[in-house]
Amino acid sequence: MDGYDIIGDVHGCAEELKRLLERMGYVLESDGLYSHPSRVAVFVGDLIDRGPGQVEVVNIVQKMVRAGTAKISMGNHEFNAISYATADPKKAGCFMRNRETKTASHQEFLRQFVLDSPLYNETIEWFKTLPLWLDLEDGPRIIHACWYEPAMKDLNDVLVSGEPLSDEFIVRANTRETKEFEAVEILLKGPELTLTDYDLPMFLDKGGTPRSGARIRWWREGSDALNELAEINGDATTEEGEPYPALPSIPLSREDLRYQYRSEEPLVVFGHYWKDGELAIEENTNTICVDYSAVMDGELVAYRWNRDGGSHLIGHQEHSEE
Numbered sequence: 300m301d302g303y304d305i306i307g308d309v310h311g312c313a314e315e316l317k318r319l320l321e322r323m324g325y326v327l328e329s330d331g332l333y334s335h336p337s338r339v340a341v342f343v344g345d346l347i348d349r350g351p352g353q354v355e356v357v358n359i360v361q362k363m364v365r366a367g368t369a370k371i372s373m374g375n376h377e378f379n380a381i382s383y384a385t386a387d388p389k390k391a392g393c394f395m396r397n398r399e400t401k402t403a404s405h406q407e408f409l410r411q412f413v414l415d416s417p418l419y420n421e422t423i424e425w426f427k428t429l430p431l432w433l434d435l436e437d438g439p440r441i442i443h444a445c446w447y448e449p450a451m452k453d454l455n456d457v458l459v460s461g462e463p464l465s466d467e468f469i470v471r472a473n474t475r476e477t478k479e480f481e482a483v484e485i486l487l488k489g490p491e492l493t494l495t496d497y498d499l500p501m502f503l504d505k506g507g508t509p510r511s512g513a514r515i516r517w518w519r520e521g522s523d524a525l526n527e528l529a530e531i532n533g534d535a536t537t538e539e540g541e542p543y544p545a546l547p548s549i550p551l552s553r554e555d556l557r558y559q560y561r562s563e564e565p566l567v568v569f570g571h572y573w574k575d576g577e578l579a580i581e582e583n584t585n586t587i588c589v590d591y592s593a594v595m596d597g598e599l600v601a602y603r604w605n606r607d608g609g610s611h612l613i614g615h616q617e618h619s620e621e
């Protein structure tokens with residue numbers, strides 16, 4: 300085994316996935332299985348939602364995982380799909396993900412897999428078997444959004460290794476204030492800071508929804524300043540429609556700094572953060588993001604981790620960096 304190819308959030312981009320696998324030397328066998336003679340693919344999760352080829356993507360990845368030519372760590376979209384399908388034991392007719400407010404963002408999945416069809420049910424059951432992180436003993440650490448060991452420890456206390464997620468776990472992980480909820484939020488969606496804790500106003504996100512939380516750049520070590528570590532889009536506005544004010548250079552609270560990943564820890568590869576622009580590895584960290592917004596006119600990207608060095612990012616398009 301020469302190394303791992305860690306692939307970013309696919310979000311139903313089947314054509315891009317096939318092109319990337321072929322560019323990396325994966326071969327399609329007669330039974331529809333992609334495999335590489337000397338490498339293993341690793342998915343950081345978010346196979347589904349938004350894109351046009353979700354059934355095909357799940358098919359490709361499921362086959363690879365079952366045959367051992369790929370591994371996968373769960374994304375927040377798989378977790379949300381499981382929650383959408385899980386009945387609320389306390390409220391008849393309701394589900395752990397609110398079907399009144401959350402259907403819009405999930406509708407392409409529901410349309411392509413057909414809610415409650417055998418394919419839908421089998422796929423949800425498969426999602427429940429996906430690990431929430433991967434610590435490849437002979438390779439990097441893999442997590443969808445944020446590697447944070449206290450959250451993993453909390454989950455190790457309640458999850459049985461090798462068993463699918465239980466309904467009881469899914470209920471608790473969707474119930475605010477439980478340790479399961481907190482842990483899944485951090486690992487699969489990433490930690491956020493509360494803007495009002497720093498006397499800052501809410502902002503409107505790209506969809507026009509007011510947000511009181513800003514993502515924390517947990518991967519950036521060496522600074523404790525709010526303007527370095529909080530992530531708000533350049534084009535965000537306040538609720539009044541004014542440009543969002545420049546973030547002050549004030550220190551984050553200890554509570555918000557606890558997620559920072561120390562660069563002497565092993566390499567972590569993650570997705571989730573919708574990067575745009577050139578493929579680049581952030582310097583002075585031991586972390587690599589492989590999500591380059593494939594489904595939003597970006598690029599599907601993999602980090603080719605080689606046991607013997609020369610590791611690099613590669614995109615599905617021929618003209619991109621090698």
Ligand SMILES: [Mn+2]
Binds near residue numbers: 308375487
């Ligand atoms: Mn995600």
